[in-house]
Amino acid sequence: MTITIYHNPDCGTSRNVLAVIEAAGYKPEVIEYLKTGWSLDQLLTLFVDAGLTPRQALRETKSPAKELGLMEPGVSDERLLAAMLEEPVLVNRPFVVAPKGTKLCRPSETVLDLLENWPKGPFTKEDDSLMIDADGNRV
Numbered sequence: 001m002t003i004t005i006y007h008n009p010d011c012g013t014s015r016n017v018l019a020v021i022e023a024a025g026y027k028p029e030v031i032e033y034l035k036t037g038w039s040l041d042q043l044l045t046l047f048v049d050a051g052l053t054p055r056q057a058l059r060e061t062k063s064p065a066k067e068l069g070l071m072e073p074g075v076s077d078e079r080l081l082a083a084m085l086e087e088p089v090l091v092n093r094p095f096v097v098a099p100k101g102t103k104l105c106r107p108s109e110t111v112l113d114l115l116e117n118w119p120k121g122p123f124t125k126e127d128d129s130l131m132i133d134a135d136g137n138r139v
Helices: 012-023 040-050 077-086 108-114
Strands: 004-006 029-031 095-098 101-104 130-132
Touching (some): 004 012, 040 077, 040 101, 108 130
Antiparallel strands (some): 095 101
């Protein structure tokens, strides 16, 4: 099973999602999008497959979105996409692509919807709350 994660190693949620995938026994393709950047086709495919608009995928905190005026009402999808291509940090993360679908995995336990196998429990989230209990059940 091929899994791809669009990953930001500086993000606790992204690190935790990657840890869940690896602890479940998968060897994902890890794309550090802040280094590689995005293509328009890549973004459009991710957003369509995840059922999100560019506005819904916009990272509003710890990004230049507000300073760039991207959070104002009426900003077009085209303007958002152009800004995301220019500043990859504007795309929220992590996105995970798996045979079961594509999701923006925030909160991190969303990744469980995409995995056939889960890691052994207990497994915690980045805030140390339980994601999977000791019996292997999603919390």
